[in-house]
Amino acid sequence: MGSVIDYFACPNCGQDAFSDFYYKTGEEYVHCSHCGYHHTAEIVNRNKPLNKLITEDWKFTTITNPYGAFKLRFKGDNAATCGSMRTEKEWNRYKAAVLSSEANNEIDHFSLSRYVDGVFHYFVYNGTDFLEVIESTDTQELSES
């Protein structure tokens, strides 16, 4: 299926967000891995020709004020699972489900990126807990300290 991949400034945090637009169907998948901003337009009823689709045949999901963006990859996998969390409760539930699963010792990377009041917070799982990692890309700040 043909799609156009594009990057644009995230309307929530201003970082690069990812857009995958399927021009043949009009379906779209938008995700920001920095803050969790998320938008999808997908066809849920595949039994009709495209020009016969009505609103009810589509599913639209938009998360404009997310709790954060997660990334999960298991050992041996090339691709990571990425997604958005709407609330802290949702994140805690997901985190608990992953960490209590049979595959929990196969976790290669598990992190959460949040954008709160203009500041990015990045949490990485170290095998026992999630630690906040400060990633400074501002060389000015580093040379002054």
Ligand SMILES: [Zn+2]
């Ligand atoms: Zn964002």
